[in-house]
Amino acid sequence: MHAADPANIRVGARVIECPTCVDGSRVGYIGGPNTLAVRVTGVPQAxxxxxxxxxxTEQPRTLKLAVDDxxxxxxxxxxxxxxLIPxxxxxxxxxxxxxxWIRFFNDTGSAPDINTVTVS
Known part of the structure; x- marks a missing residue:
């Protein structure tokens, strides 16, 4: 799933052009109150x-994530x-x-930018 997909929920986070990213973009400005939520569907069993x-990311950053609540x-x-290097x-x-929904955030600082999310 591409993080910049319009079906995802971005609160404050923004799509950024990225020539080395899948589909030429990623989601940045995740951190503080800004979040990204990606919907996962079709899970056959829990x-x-x-x-x-x-x-x-250019420097180490913390990424927090949660499934639903x-x-x-x-x-x-x-x-x-x-x-520019994924x-x-x-x-x-x-x-x-x-x-x-899988929510990506960092309520205490800046998170890395996200390009794609895959569940297997």
Missing amino acids: GERTLTVVYE GPVRELTLAGARSW ARTSVRLRLPKGAC
Whole structure:
């Protein structure tokens, strides 16, 4: 799923042009009150899934994520130390059957920019 997809919910976060990103853009300005929420659909049964996030950052940043209103996971991501070199990270999350929202945020600082999100 592309983070800049119009179906996603961006509160304060904005789409930024990015020549090295999938589809030429990513979502930035995530942090403080600004968030990105990506809808995941078609989960055949509840259980653990791997979430892979392609992101960009110049310095280490914290990315927090939560499935619906569930517990918050916190990741410290160093990235490739460039806004033009995508990096990736994967984390195991418990997803419900059917559909859910995965919220990306950092209420205490700036998060990395997000390009794509994949669930497998």
